Amino acid sequence: MNLHSKLQANAANILVIVVASLLVFHLSIQAEPYLAIKNNLKCVSCHVNPIGGGLRNDFGKKYGQNILPSKANQFDSATMAKLTQYLSIGADARFNANLQKNEAQTNNTSKGFAVDSAQLYLHFMIPNTGLSFYFDEQVAPGSAINREAFVMYNFAENSALNSNYIKAGKLYIPYGLRIEDDSAFIRQATGMNFDNSDSGIEYGINLKQTSINLYITNGTSQATNNDDNLLYGARIEQLFSQFRIGASAALNDSTQATKLFNIFAGVQFGNVGLLGEVDYLTIEAANTSTKQDINQLVSLLELNYQWRKGWNFKLTAEYFDPDSNVDENEQTRYSFISEYTPLSNMQLRLGLRVKQDIPQVPEQNYDVIFLQSHFYF
Amino acid sequence: MKVPLWFVVLLLLLSGCNAGSGEGLDEQGRPLEEITMPPENNVIQATLPSIQQHVFTPLCSTCHGGVNPAAGQNLSTLEHSIASLINVDSSNTLFKRVLPGSALESYLYLKVTGDSRAGARMPLGQPALDDESITAIRAWIDAGALLPQNNANMAKISRINTTIAKIEPITEAENYNEAFSQLEDFWPAQYVLTSTFWFNKAMSFDYLTSNQILVHSYQSNAAFAQPILVADEHISLHSINSHSLQINVSGLANNISKLTIQLNDGSISTLTSQNGQQLDGDNDGIEGGAFHYEFTF
Numbered sequence: 001m002n003l004h005s006k007l008q009a010n011a012a013n014i015l016v017i018v019v020a021s022l023l024v025f026h027l028s029i030q031a032e033p034y035l036a037i038k039n040n041l042k043c044v045s046c047h048v049n050p051i052g053g054g055l056r057n058d059f060g061k062k063y064g065q066n067i068l069p070s071k072a073n074q075f076d077s078a079t080m081a082k083l084t085q086y087l088s089i090g091a092d093a094r095f096n097a098n099l100q101k102n103e104a105q106t107n108n109t110s111k112g113f114a115v116d117s118a119q120l121y122l123h124f125m126i127p128n129t130g131l132s133f134y135f136d137e138q139v140a141p142g143s144a145i146n147r148e149a150f151v152m153y154n155f156a157e158n159s160a161l162n163s164n165y166i167k168a169g170k171l172y173i174p175y176g177l178r179i180e181d182d183s184a185f186i187r188q189a190t191g192m193n194f195d196n197s198d199s200g201i202e203y204g205i206n207l208k209q210t211s212i213n214l215y216i217t218n219g220t221s222q223a224t225n226n227d228d229n230l231l232y233g234a235r236i237e238q239l240f241s242q243f244r245i246g247a248s249a250a251l252n253d254s255t256q257a258t259k260l261f262n263i264f265a266g267v268q269f270g271n272v273g274l275l276g277e278v279d280y281l282t283i284e285a286a287n288t289s290t291k292q293d294i295n296q297l298v299s300l301l302e303l304n305y306q307w308r309k310g311w312n313f314k315l316t317a318e319y320f321d322p323d324s325n326v327d328e329n330e331q332t333r334y335s336f337i338s339e340y341t342p343l344s345n346m347q348l349r350l351g352l353r354v355k356q357d358i359p360q361v362p363e364q365n366y367d368v369i370f371l372q373s374h375f376y377f
Numbered sequence: 378m379k380v381p382l383w384f385v386v387l388l389l390l391l392s393g394c395n396a397g398s399g400e401g402l403d404e405q406g407r408p409l410e411e412i413t414m415p416p417e418n419n420v421i422q423a424t425l426p427s428i429q430q431h432v433f434t435p436l437c438s439t440c441h442g443g444v445n446p447a448a449g450q451n452l453s454t455l456e457h458s459i460a461s462l463i464n465v466d467s468s469n470t471l472f473k474r475v476l477p478g479s480a481l482e483s484y485l486y487l488k489v490t491g492d493s494r495a496g497a498r499m500p501l502g503q504p505a506l507d508d509e510s511i512t513a514i515r516a517w518i519d520a521g522a523l524l525p526q527n528n529a530n531m532a533k534i535s536r537i538n539t540t541i542a543k544i545e546p547i548t549e550a551e552n553y554n555e556a557f558s559q560l561e562d563f564w565p566a567q568y569v570l571t572s573t574f575w576f577n578k579a580m581s582f583d584y585l586t587s588n589q590i591l592v593h594s595y596q597s598n599a600a601f602a603q604p605i606l607v608a609d610e611h612i613s614l615h616s617i618n619s620h621s622l623q624i625n626v627s628g629l630a631n632n633i634s635k636l637t638i639q640l641n642d643g644s645i646s647t648l649t650s651q652n653g654q655q656l657d658g659d660n661d662g663i664e665g666g667a668f669h670y671e672f673t674f
Contacts, residue, residue, distance in 0.1 A: 098502070100503065102503075106507065109504065116497075141493070141498075142493050142494065142495055142496030142497060143469055143493070143495070145496055183502055188439065188440055188443075189443050189444070191440075191445025192445060195447055196447050196448065220449040221445065221446070221447065221449035252444070252445070258444040258445065260444055260445070281444045283443065283444055288456075289411035290411070327397070327400075328398045328399055328400045328401065328402060329397045329402055329406040330394060330395075330396055332394060332395060332396045357396055358396060358398070358402060358406055359398070360402060360406070361406070361435045364436075365396075
């Protein structure tokens with residue numbers, strides 16, 4: 001079979017799988033630090049993007065096909081995803097069924113089905129150069145939105161800059177634990193989530209048990225930079241035999257300067273994994289009345305228990321203090337989620353969340369039950 | 378090392394606390410003593426402060442606020458909302474987040490109504506806004522996305538909409554086409570330009586006259602086109618409402634390539650808001666300064 005025929009055959013197979021999978025319920029593992037902690041691996045072990053999320057590499061695909069699910073399919077998804085030796089693709093698609101009720105007196109209930117998100121990934125490598133192009137496009141719901149588009153250069157393994165990389169373009173910012181849930185306080189309050197990529201440059205240092213990321217970006221999320229100021233930051237993570245610890249810091253020296261700092265950690269005891277993050281955020285002169293800084297405290301603690309192959313139970317407790325100078329304004333959120341991966345490339349999640357805010361904001365006091373299906377490839 | 382599961386669960390449960398009681402706070406979670414503005418009406422109005430109070434602060438600012446607002450769009454305070462929304466490009470390059478005067482061309486409105494061109498409906502993962510809120514947002518934008526009169530932001534022109542109409546020569550001949558072709562040789566068609574200027578605040582147009590507005594035309598057939606001042610009698614003004622002004626320029630020949638309109642020239646006359654604030658015509662953040670508009674044919 002020549003290259004052209006092989007390409008066509010692979011593309012046809014992949015298209016069938018993607019379309020078929022989009023027709024059923026699904027929910028996915030976009031980036032799940034608990035899996036990295038459980039296996040004592042770095043994000044780059046499973047993802048093309050060294051800081052995690054998005055397209056999975058060969059190992060990540062094999063893990064999602066063979067190790068994660070209760071029952072593994074026979075096909076080799078890693079091979080299927082490689083259109084050629086240097087061009088690979090991937091996808092994530094999430095479909096949700098939600099029932100939510102808040103404490104407002106009217107319009108307090110919502111229920112229904114929704115395509116939560118669908119992404120397509122593309123990774124193109126220039127042979128024998130270390131140079132590659134990575135593309136992450138959200139194609140649903142609504143019009144397409146680019147989430148990441150960057151060029152990355154990986155230094156040769158035996159060079160002085162062994163396995164380091166540099167990337168430039170639109171990218172996720174390396175910050176804290178890259179959990180899948182963008183609505184978690186640690187991702188929402190910091191704005192460091194999958195919906196908030198930024199344009200800039202990142203340099204990554206990959207040592208055996210250590211990852212270090214340094215970056216400069218616009219600091220304006222997806223918008224064009226509107227001033228002379230930039231966002232500067234760093235993230236470091238150190239792995240040990242059964243646990244890991246890390247820290248991140250970011251400074252956006254804009255008209256209203258913001259500072260972000262966190263520490264995070266993860267530990268695994270048999271089938272039980274525990275991970276946590278604490279963030280301390282400062283927004284300069286943000287108090288419109290006193291012109292004082294506003295300091296915020298955010299935390300997440302997550303427990304994962306693998307009951308049996310293909311089954312994971314997740315319990316999270318979150319805390320958010322939006323202004324440490326103000327009493328009785330704290331918010332909490334608790335979640336219980338059961339994750340079932342019956343087959344390769346498909347995960348189902350059933351979850352219950354309880355969000356609590358001050359009584360004056362009844363819309364932000366709510367309970368939600370959701371069923372998600374996630375197709376991943 | 379074995380750690381009992383109950384111990385880990387206990388740690389987990391202890392890690393969270395109860396939400397605040399809200400005692401002594403307003404509905405934005407701020408201490409009551411900080412509040413300097415009178416509370417808004419409980420029913421949402423088609424004004425930015427009301428939309429801020431009922432929608433942006435309690436719902437949107439959860440993500441669009443804080444140290445790193447989602448999509449770089451901060452809706453946590455009135456000032457941030459003004460800076461983040463009005464005439465700011467959206468992630469879909471076809472739309473502004475808020476285009477004063479046109480909700481249907483505003484990404485914000487498309488977002489809260491679930492229009493497929495705007496991606497996921499907002500508020501994300503929460504019940505859709507009630508009809509009253511959506512209606513208020515639409516009405517506010519359609520009315521020109523006005524700022525509160527007492528707001529510290531400068532009075533500015535937020536949008537200009539221009540149309541051109543062709544005025545045919547008048548003839549009483551029965552064979553209209555024949556008469557028209559003959560007339561056109563020595564009496565070419567003329568054009569009327571109509572520009573509507575939207576202001577972000579209610580303005581005082583009462584004493585504005587056509588001779589306080591400088592209109593220049595440029596002829597396309599001239600090698601180095603020199604501006605020609607359009608006479609007053611060809612300029613007419615029409616105040617549509619307190620924050621939009623229509624300027625009609627008639628008698629324009631068909632060889633004009635460009636037209637410029639200058640408002641707020643300090644040496645002639647200045648435009649002021651109804652609160653007496655001068656128009657920031659040159660957009661430098663300081664009251665005053667001429668506003669130049671250029672239309673190319």
